Amino acid sequence: MTDKIKKASRHTIQNEGLIFEKSSPGKRAFDLAPLDVPAADPAKALGAEYRRAGVEGFPEVSEIEVLRHFTRLSTWNFAIDLGMYPLGSCTMKYNPRVNELVARLDGIATEHPYQPQELSQGCLKILQLLEKSLLEITGMDAITLQPSAGAQGELTGLLLIRAYLERQGNARKKVLIPDSAHGTNPATAVIAGYQVESIKSESHGQIDVDKLRELVTEDVAALMITNPSTLGIFEERMPEIAAILHGKGALLYMDGANMNALAGVARPGDLGVDVMHLNLHKTMSTPHGGGGPGAGPVAMKKILEPFRPAPILVEKEGGRLALDFQRKESIGKVKAFGGNFGVLVRALAYLLAYGPGLRQATEDAVLNANYIRKHLEDVFELPYNLPSMHEVVFSDALQKKNGVNTMDIAKRLIDYGFHPYTTAFPLIVPGALMIEPTESESKEECDLFIDALRAIAEESATNPELVKTAPHTTRVRRLDEVAAARKPVLRWKPAEKRSESAD
Amino acid sequence: MRYLPKSPAERQEMLAAIGAKSIDELFSSIPEPYRLKKPLHLPGPLSEAEIIEYFKARAAENSFGYTSFLGAGVYNHLRSVITDTIIQRGEFLTSYTPYQAEISQGTLQAIFEFQTMICQLTGQEVANASMYDGSTATTEAVLMAERLTGRRRVLIARSVHPEYRDVLKTYAKNSGLQVEEIPFAAKGTLDTRALQAALKDDVCAVVVQSPNFFGAIESVAPLAESAHATGALLVVAVTEGVSLGLLKPPAEADIVAMEAQSFGLAPSYGGPFAGVIASRDKFVRQMPGRLTGQTTDSEGRRGFVLTLATREQHIRREKATSNICTNQALCALAATVHLTLLGKEGLREMAEQNFSKAQFALSELEKIPGVRRAFAAPFFNEFTVELQRSVRLVNAQLLREKIIGPYVLGTPYPELTKHALVCVTETTTGAEITRFAAAVRRALEQPL
Numbered sequence: 001m002t003d004k005i006k007k008a009s010r011h012t013i014q015n016e017g018l019i020f021e022k023s024s025p026g027k028r029a030f031d032l033a034p035l036d037v038p039a040a041d042p043a044k045a046l047g048a049e050y051r052r053a054g055v056e057g058f059p060e061v062s063e064i065e066v067l068r069h070f071t072r073l074s075t076w077n078f079a080i081d082l083g084m085y086p087l088g089s090c091t092m093k094y095n096p097r098v099n100e101l102v103a104r105l106d107g108i109a110t111e112h113p114y115q116p117q118e119l120s121q122g123c124l125k126i127l128q129l130l131e132k133s134l135l136e137i138t139g140m141d142a143i144t145l146q147p148s149a150g151a152q153g154e155l156t157g158l159l160l161i162r163a164y165l166e167r168q169g170n171a172r173k174k175v176l177i178p179d180s181a182h183g184t185n186p187a188t189a190v191i192a193g194y195q196v197e198s199i200k201s202e203s204h205g206q207i208d209v210d211k212l213r214e215l216v217t218e219d220v221a222a223l224m225i226t227n228p229s230t231l232g233i234f235e236e237r238m239p240e241i242a243a244i245l246h247g248k249g250a251l252l253y254m255d256g257a258n259m260n261a262l263a264g265v266a267r268p269g270d271l272g273v274d275v276m277h278l279n280l281h282k283t284m285s286t287p288h289g290g291g292g293p294g295a296g297p298v299a300m301k302k303i304l305e306p307f308r309p310a311p312i313l314v315e316k317e318g319g320r321l322a323l324d325f326q327r328k329e330s331i332g333k334v335k336a337f338g339g340n341f342g343v344l345v346r347a348l349a350y351l352l353a354y355g356p357g358l359r360q361a362t363e364d365a366v367l368n369a370n371y372i373r374k375h376l377e378d379v380f381e382l383p384y385n386l387p388s389m390h391e392v393v394f395s396d397a398l399q400k401k402n403g404v405n406t407m408d409i410a411k412r413l414i415d416y417g418f419h420p421y422t423t424a425f426p427l428i429v430p431g432a433l434m435i436e437p438t439e440s441e442s443k444e445e446c447d448l449f450i451d452a453l454r455a456i457a458e459e460s461a462t463n464p465e466l467v468k469t470a471p472h473t474t475r476v477r478r479l480d481e482v483a484a485a486r487k488p489v490l491r492w493k494p495a496e497k498r499s500e501s502a503d
Numbered sequence: 504m505r506y507l508p509k510s511p512a513e514r515q516e517m518l519a520a521i522g523a524k525s526i527d528e529l530f531s532s533i534p535e536p537y538r539l540k541k542p543l544h545l546p547g548p549l550s551e552a553e554i555i556e557y558f559k560a561r562a563a564e565n566s567f568g569y570t571s572f573l574g575a576g577v578y579n580h581l582r583s584v585i586t587d588t589i590i591q592r593g594e595f596l597t598s599y600t601p602y603q604a605e606i607s608q609g610t611l612q613a614i615f616e617f618q619t620m621i622c623q624l625t626g627q628e629v630a631n632a633s634m635y636d637g638s639t640a641t642t643e644a645v646l647m648a649e650r651l652t653g654r655r656r657v658l659i660a661r662s663v664h665p666e667y668r669d670v671l672k673t674y675a676k677n678s679g680l681q682v683e684e685i686p687f688a689a690k691g692t693l694d695t696r697a698l699q700a701a702l703k704d705d706v707c708a709v710v711v712q713s714p715n716f717f718g719a720i721e722s723v724a725p726l727a728e729s730a731h732a733t734g735a736l737l738v739v740a741v742t743e744g745v746s747l748g749l750l751k752p753p754a755e756a757d758i759v760a761m762e763a764q765s766f767g768l769a770p771s772y773g774g775p776f777a778g779v780i781a782s783r784d785k786f787v788r789q790m791p792g793r794l795t796g797q798t799t800d801s802e803g804r805r806g807f808v809l810t811l812a813t814r815e816q817h818i819r820r821e822k823a824t825s826n827i828c829t830n831q832a833l834c835a836l837a838a839t840v841h842l843t844l845l846g847k848e849g850l851r852e853m854a855e856q857n858f859s860k861a862q863f864a865l866s867e868l869e870k871i872p873g874v875r876r877a878f879a880a881p882f883f884n885e886f887t888v889e890l891q892r893s894v895r896l897v898n899a900q901l902l903r904e905k906i907i908g909p910y911v912l913g914t915p916y917p918e919l920t921k922h923a924l925v926c927v928t929e930t931t932t933g934a935e936i937t938r939f940a941a942a943v944r945r946a947l948e949q950p951l
Contacts (some may be wrong), residue, residue, distance in 0.1 A: 003828065005869055010921070016612075018612070018615070018616060018619075019843055020616070021677060023846075027846075027848055028848055028849060029585075029786075029843070029845075029846060029849070030583065030844045030845050030846065030849035030886050030948070031849075031851055032849070032853060032856060032929060035856050035859055035860075035861035036932055036933040036934075037860050037933040038859065038863060039855075039858055039938065040858055040859040040863070041863040042749055042855060042883075045858075045862065045881065046749075046750075046881050046883075048753055049612050049722070049751075050655060050749065050750055051749065051750065052747075052749065052750060052751045052752060054748075054848075054849055054851050054866045055623050055624055055747070055850060055851075056623060057623045058620065058842070058846055058847035059622055059843050059846055059847070060846045060847050060848065061843065061846065062568055063585060063844070063882070064841065066585055066842065066843050066844050067585055067588070067589070069590040069843070070592075070613065070840055070843075071589070071592065073608070073610075073612055073613055074589070074592045074595050074610035074879040075594065075596035075609065076594075076606070076607075076608035076609040077594040077595065077598045077606065077607055077608070077609040077610055077611075078594075078598060078603075078606035078607070079593050079594045079595075079596070079597040079598040080593070080598070081594070081596075081597045082593070082594070082595035083594030084601065085597075085598075086690055089598055092597075092599060094506055095597050097508060098551045098554050100591060100596075101555065102555060102558035102771055103558060103771075104587070104769075105558055105562045106562060106567060107557060107559075107561075107562025107563060107565045107566070107567040107773050108561070108562050108565070108771075108772075109565075109770070110565075110566075110580070110769060110770060111565050111566060111717035111770060111771070111772040112566075112571055112573045112577055112770045112772070112907070113577055113742030113770070113772055113773035114577070114910055115565075115566050115569075115571065115573060115907050116566075116574055116902065117906070118566055119566040119569065119902075119930075120566070120772070121564040121565070122561035122562055122563065122565040123561070123565060123772045125561055125564065126558075126561050128554070129546065132548070134819065136544050136545055137545075139544060140932060148635035148636065148639065148774070148775075148831075149635065149827075149829035149830075150828065150829060151826040151827055151828045152635065152639075152826075152827075154826065155826060156695075157545075159673070159676075159677070169581035174786065178722055178751070180667065182817075182828075182856075183816040183817040183819070183820045183823070183828075184560065184816050184826050184828050185649075186816075186821035186826070187816035187819070187821060187823040187826035188826040189821065190821045190826075191674065191677070191678060191826055192677055193676075193677025193678060193679075194548045196820075196821045196933050199754050205804040208811035212785055214748050216887035225825050226522040233532070234532040234533055235534075236532055236534060237536075239537070240533070249567070255515060262533075264539065264542075264543050265530055265533065265538060266530075266537050266538055266539060266776075267537075267539065270537050271537055276727065279829075283830060287596045287597055287833065288595055288597070288598065288599045288600070288832075289590075289595065289598075289831075289832050289833025289834075289836070290595055290599070290600065290601060290607075290610040290613075290614075290724065290831075290832040290833060290884070291600035291601070291610070291632070291633075291793065291829060291830050292598070292633070292775075292779075292829045292830040292831045292832045292833065293635075293830075293831045293832075293833060295775075299532075299626075299776075301846040305536070322808070331673060332669055332670070332672055332676070333638075333666060333669040333670050334639075334671075334673055334674075335635060335636060335638055335639060335663065335670060335774070336576060336637065336638035336666035336667060336670060336773070336830060337576070337577060337635055337636075337772040337773030337774060338772070338774070338829070339773070339774060340844050341771050341772035341773050341774055341775075342769070342771040342772075342774060343774070343776050345546065345558070349554050349558065351545060351546075351547065352546060352547040352548070352549045352553075352554050352557065353505075353548060353551075353554060354504065354545070354547060354548055355505075355545050355546060355548035356542035356543045356544070356545050356546025356547075357504050357547075357551070358543060358545065359542065359543070359550050360504055360507060361504070361506070361507060363526045363529075364507055364514070364773075366516055366526075366529050366530065367518065367526065367529065370521050370529055370547065371517045371520060374520060374522070375519045375520070376736055376804055379556060380935060386532065386533045387529070387531065389529075389530075389532070400911075407665045409901045410603070410605075411572075411605065414603070414605060414606055414939065419599075419603065419606065425817075429809050436616075439506075440506070440507075440508065440509055440785055441508070442508035442509060442513075443509060443513045443516070443517055446507075446517075450564035454927060462860045471605050471606075472728035474605040474606060475605075475608060475799040476604075476605055476608060476800040476804050477605070477801040477802055477804075478605065478800060478801050479605070479798050479799070479800050479801075479806045479807075480799055480800070480801075481604075481798065481808050481810065482801070483722075483797070483798050483908075484796040484797070484808050485810050485812075485813075488787065488794070488796050488810060488811060489695065489796055489797040489798075490589040490618055490629050490630075490794055490795070490796050490797075490810075491615070491618050491619040491622050492616070492619045492627065492785070493629075499805075502878075503819055
């Protein structure tokens with residue numbers, strides 16, 4: 001097996017227990033300056049009713065132990081910084097470090113959301129420039145930066161649609177969602193008070209426009225569309241789809257998860273989209289951080305503008321910026337204290353680095369996906385063969401014949417030094433391999449990835465057991481997920497004291 | 504462009520391999536009229552140095568050099584170099600949600616430790632991997648209570664953070680939840696008589712915050728008893744986590760919705776923070792958000808995986824417990840590192856310092872004619888005072904002395920016309936408190 005691995009990544013295998021297991025009373029990793037006011041006695045001032053003795057079980061360790069503990073844990077992670085992380089739909093691109101620096105500046109990280117607006121002009125200018133930039137990229141009229149992440153952006157968007165339709169006299173009942181959509185779409189529609197109606201994709205993986213025409217009635221509030229779709233395919237009939245919806249008074253929502261295929265090339269606003277969210281942690285490179293934080297701004301057409309979550313950023317005379325909380329038709333707040341400002345700062349830093357050159361990033365992302373597709377389409381099945389945009393979706397149909405499935409191939413990729421692609425999604429492709437390289441990969445990295453997947457395709461035929469038992473080089477082998485769910489252990493507990501009595 | 508790892512020749516080579524004549528060919532599925540003909544009108548491109556310069560210039564237009572007495576849900580606590588060092592490690596910073604467990608054990612074990620510490624802090628049995636923030640955690644806790652009880656009425660204390668209540672109302676509007684607010688009593692805590700009157704067997708959750716928005720500490724146990732007597736669940740929101748180093752945990756609550764910003768996260772003009780939900784083991788299958796569980800690998804070694812995913816949107820779609828996907832993982836990691844650094848003693852000492860400084864600040868303010876403690880209930884590091892003059896006028900005077908004054912309670916509570924919410928933490932020095940009190944005295948003495 002080893003001669004095929006050109007990019008060997010050896011995972012660190014040192015052991016590291018839980019921090020609680022290292023604890024020993026009396027050790028400490030933190031000191032405070034001495035108290036410079038008279039000490040109040042909490043026992044006296046609060047009484048026994050309110051006071052606790054201390055947090056039972058909290059770790060007691062030294063500073064070096066804390067640093068080492070978390071550093072060791074970090075070595076068990078794969079990361080973009082280590083290599084290609086081609087998770088489809090997740091847009092794992094390079095996270096520029098200058099963005100981390102500027103988000104931590106004194107005067108940026110230190111600002112309190114309730115401080116006077118005259119002392120927040122710098123923050124507000126950052127928000128204003130980001131708003132303008134995102135509007136330019138999306139081709140929309142108005143925006144809110146408040147939502148915390150994509151799913152909350154979806155909710156905000158649907159609530160905007162609902163508020164608009166309510167003002168027309170009827171909020172309507174249903175939201176249409178293609179069967180290829182992200183799970184957040186239907187979950188969100190329910191919270192917004194809508195029934196979900198699924199639309200089956202047609203044989204090429206696109207929205208079935210004739211079917212859509214039948215389904216769009218006066219009961220339909222909106223269609224939630226992802227474009228490019230989760231198959232990485234551009235919905236060519238987007239303007240027609242928009243027209244069908246608008247003809248019945250319904251609106252078009254776009255899930256912007258795949259905006260990395262469009263930025264600088266085409267604008268959803270021009271395609272007839274009424275409202276969309278952006279995932280700044282995808283398209284605008286803010287770090288995923290092991291699952292968040294993100295930011296999910298929602299851009300919209302003018303008709304939805306009055307309903308934006310309060311407060312709204314406004315420019316007063318003399319260029320002074322202010323937050324306007326008096327918004328009678330607002331859908332309300334979706335998060336306390338405005339948006340995830342620190343994430344918004346990073347997104348603006350990213351955009352400033354590119355300027356209009358953002359288009360080149362999009363082109364490179366699409367180039368990489370197509371290059372990988374070209375070099376793998378003879379060894380993996382391509383269930384939908386329309387042109388690919390920023391990602392390509394294969395299936396494991398050919399490998400299945402030897403009992404090897406997409407998860408096995410994914411695990412084997414780990415041995416070759418790559419993070420797996422997205423497995424088993426979209427749901428309309430059984431055994432999907434969803435590959436999104438992003439623009440951050442060099443030709444060399446793409447070539448190594450292609451070599452790895454071709455080698456695994458070969459192994460699947462010649463030595464399927466090797467693939468089915470992968471990964472072989474990681475600190476832990478495949479983990480027992482069934483046992484984890486059957487008898488959940490979701491926290492550490494101190495070892496039980498020995499007890500004679502059984503139950 | 505420095506972020507893009509391709510030379511023009513490599514791009515050509517790749518296009519040729521694909522069999523495309525130009526890059527435009529790869530975008531041919533976008534109908535021609537909709538392809539942008541002009542470059543985007545965006546500022547930049549800027550070099551790294553120019554980017555830093557731009558943000559430094561913006562920082563200089565903010566509150567740099569001011570002393571602040573603001574809290575109200577966002578607290579200025581000490582943060583450690585160690586925390587920042589850890590969360591800037593690329594292995595944590597630039598990784599995704601740990602779906603591929605074999606190469607995500609670092610993130611997974613850290614989440615497991617986070618879940619454990621949140622349980623220890625709150626006196627609850629199980630905690631999730633994080634929610635967006637305290638406000639959405641509180642809302643999701645209520646939705647969880649609705650699923651658990653099958654009831655639709657929510658009683659929320661008016662002394663819960665106004666923005667938390669706003670967020671709940673936004674979510675509730677279309678999910679058939681009926682939200683009613685319970686007033687506060689003269690001493691600043693929940694009006695228990697009003698609660699009793701409103702509590703019927705159609706209530707899914709009673710929601711309080713402790714310490715509440717006025718800084719007053721609520722007695723959780725009797726509230727839990729009242730709620731449980733009618734089959735309702737008690738949801739306790741905690742906005743100031745450091746208080747849990749000194750105060751009894753809300754162990755009697757059924758669900759705790761917490762904001763972890765106080766644990767090593769910068770105020771950052773309102774985010775990103777980290778919400779978290781803690782609850783009882785028996786309720787875990789109705790919890791929203793990700794959970795990490797312990798298991799073993801095929802060779803018997805301990806390892807961790809995301810578990811009970813059948814609650815989540817990527818599996819259950821419209822039947823999921825929540826639509827949340829991306830959460831606040833890196834913020835939760837920061838909180839984990841921070842709490843590990845503080846440890847048992849450090850957290851207690853930090854909490855005691857907050858308490859002592861707030862007591863000192865109140866005693867200094869109470870010496871001033873025209874300042875009165877508004878509520879008698881015990882408090883942690885925030886308290887409400889009533890001034891003889893409008894808080895806005897006083898704050899305007901304070902600004903001239905480079906002090907950002909306390910939160911103006913009159914905005915969300917029109918009846919509290921002259922009430923100010925004062926916050927001090929371990930970062931506020933005794934000298935700053937004295938200077939603040941002197942400035943308040945001058946502001947109140949000044950002829951109108």
